[in-house]
Amino acid sequence: MIPAPFDYVRAGSADEVVGALAEHGDEAKILAGGMSLLPLMKLRLATPSVLVDAARIPELSYLRDDGDHVAIGALTRHRDLETSDLLGAECGVLRAVAAQVGDNQVRHRGTLGGSVAHGDPASDLPAALLALDATFVVQGPGGERTVSAADFFLGFLETALAPDELLTEVRVPKTGSSGFSYQKFNRRAQDWATVGAVAVRNGSTRVALVNMGSTPVRARGVEDALASGASIADAAAHAADGTEPPSDLNASPEFRGHLARVLVGRALTEAQA
Amino acid sequence: MEVAITVNGQAERHDVEPRTLLVHYLREECHRTGTKVGCDTSSCGACTVLLDGESVKSCTMLAVQADGATVTTIEGLAPGDELHPVQQAFQDHHALQCGFCTAGMVMAAVSLLEEIPEPTERDVRLGLEGNLCRCTGYHNIVAAVLAAGAKR
Ligand SMILES: Cc1cc2nc3c(=O)[nH]c(=O)nc-3n(C[C@H](O)[C@H](O)[C@H](O)COP(=O)(O)OP(=O)(O)OC[C@H]3O[C@@H](n4cnc5c(N)ncnc54)[C@H](O)[C@@H]3O)c2cc1C
Numbered sequence: 001m002i003p004a005p006f007d008y009v010r011a012g013s014a015d016e017v018v019g020a021l022a023e024h025g026d027e028a029k030i031l032a033g034g035m036s037l038l039p040l041m042k043l044r045l046a047t048p049s050v051l052v053d054a055a056r057i058p059e060l061s062y063l064r065d066d067g068d069h070v071a072i073g074a075l076t077r078h079r080d081l082e083t084s085d086l087l088g089a090e091c092g093v094l095r096a097v098a099a100q101v102g103d104n105q106v107r108h109r110g111t112l113g114g115s116v117a118h119g120d121p122a123s124d125l126p127a128a129l130l131a132l133d134a135t136f137v138v139q140g141p142g143g144e145r146t147v148s149a150a151d152f153f154l155g156f157l158e159t160a161l162a163p164d165e166l167l168t169e170v171r172v173p174k175t176g177s178s179g180f181s182y183q184k185f186n187r188r189a190q191d192w193a194t195v196g197a198v199a200v201r202n203g204s205t206r207v208a209l210v211n212m213g214s215t216p217v218r219a220r221g222v223e224d225a226l227a228s229g230a231s232i233a234d235a236a237a238h239a240a241d242g243t244e245p246p247s248d249l250n251a252s253p254e255f256r257g258h259l260a261r262v263l264v265g266r267a268l269t270e271a272q273a
Numbered sequence: 274m275e276v277a278i279t280v281n282g283q284a285e286r287h288d289v290e291p292r293t294l295l296v297h298y299l300r301e302e303c304h305r306t307g308t309k310v311g312c313d314t315s316s317c318g319a320c321t322v323l324l325d326g327e328s329v330k331s332c333t334m335l336a337v338q339a340d341g342a343t344v345t346t347i348e349g350l351a352p353g354d355e356l357h358p359v360q361q362a363f364q365d366h367h368a369l370q371c372g373f374c375t376a377g378m379v380m381a382a383v384s385l386l387e388e389i390p391e392p393t394e395r396d397v398r399l400g401l402e403g404n405l406c407r408c409t410g411y412h413n414i415v416a417a418v419l420a421a422g423a424k425r
């Protein structure tokens with residue numbers, strides 16, 4: 001399968017990406033690792049007429065200690081996250097979640113920014129960033145703005161990014177090297193999560209779910225129960241409260257609810273250990 | 274668009290459409306047909322090659338994305354008549370049956386051993402999860418990669 005024809009623009013800087021997007025309008029798409037976009041283009045589910053390749057912009061690929069948070073360039077690959085000592089020490093949960101994305105080949109190409117911008121509720125990293133209350137830095141024709149993770153994921157494959165905007169940086173608070181867990185349930189190797197549960201304990205405990213709705217979601221019922229002193233088992237029973245899990249070949253909504261309760265229980269237990 | 278890639282140590286330069294996939298660049302422009310297309314949907318890993326030393330699925334990458342890079346295919350692993358240690362281990366451990374997955378499997382294993390020189394069985398099974406084999410049941414593939422790791 002070969003994608004429909006398109007023009008290819010290789011951008012040398014963030015400004016060039018934004019310039020190219022402004023020039024070509026919403027016919028253009030940013031190409032990062034291509035691990036989500038190219039399969040869609042091969043199936044002709046996506047047919048952009050211009051691809052703006054941002055993968056070679058060195059100024060967008062970094063992990064940096066920025067005082068109270070770690071700043072990560074949007075074009076940083078999953079592989080660089082899963083091998084980063086800085087991330088391991090300061091935000092171990094993100095490093096651990098990155099290591100569970102797809103397979104080695106996918107992690108050698110796919111980027112953090114691509115995972116976030118794609119807005120797939122079945123992706124691992126967006127849920128982790130939601131649990132972490134991460135901040136996204138976005139550059140557009142009007143300059144730079146920041147969006148909190150809570151305001152970023154709007155719907156299935158829909159985010160707060162406008163078609164002419166580039167995600168440049170992800171900021172994650174320092175939550176340390178321990179006190180977290182990611183429980184991913186899938187039925188085949190290398191596959192997306194049927195359901196996933198991320199727990200991060202750092203003072204309070206925050207929990208987010210993968211593939212339990214049209215966006216990654218916070219398990220507020222669980223968080224509130226824990227805050228008012230409930231046991232792990234009692235809190236985990238609220239994991240699916242208020243969610244609208246999808247139905248597909250892998251699981252019914254009811255089974256997803258069951259998985260969420262079980263996985264959240266395991267995640268909380270591991271995060272407290 | 275002209276795309277220059279060093280393939281197995283040899284400079285290649287071909288004028289291709291931007292939509293040309295790396296696997297087709299390798300097979301049809303460079304005439305290196307060792308790299309196979311299996312699923313063509315990013316799942317099976319039969320098309321795995323090394324891009325600047327790291328495993329990638331060449332059916333899910335554009336040739337233009339590899340412009341200026343170094344690519345190694347199965348043909349480029351063994352410089353002379355002697356097999357690469359991972360190829361030799363596959364032969365010694367009978368790690369293939371039909372052989373269709375083998376080129377990709379070997380390239381993925383080479384990349385894995387670069388990253389984890391002495392892997393455990395779990396490391397190998399996880400490290401090769403992007404490569405599917407319909408014949409062997411994986412047992413001998415894992416044994417071959419462990420043996421190649423132990424010999425390094
Ligand atoms: C076999 C396979 C298995 C996978 N398994 C998993 C899995 O288990 N879990 C998981 O989470 N993911 C999985 N993925 C997806 C993978 O994580 C992708 O790497 C990721 O979703 C997209 O990142 P990318 O850099 O490849 O983005 P691309 O595919 O290049 O882009 C994706 C989308 O984001 C846009 N975009 C990219 N970067 C930016 C930016 N900086 N600013 C604005 N927009 C941008 C693009 O225009 C496009 O619309 C898998 C993929 C494959 C092929």
Ligand code: FES
Nearest residue numbers: 311312313318332
């Ligand atoms: S042919 Fe590329 S992954 Fe199957």
Ligand code: FES
Nearest residue numbers: 370372406407408
């Ligand atoms: S040997 Fe036949 S697919 Fe692996």
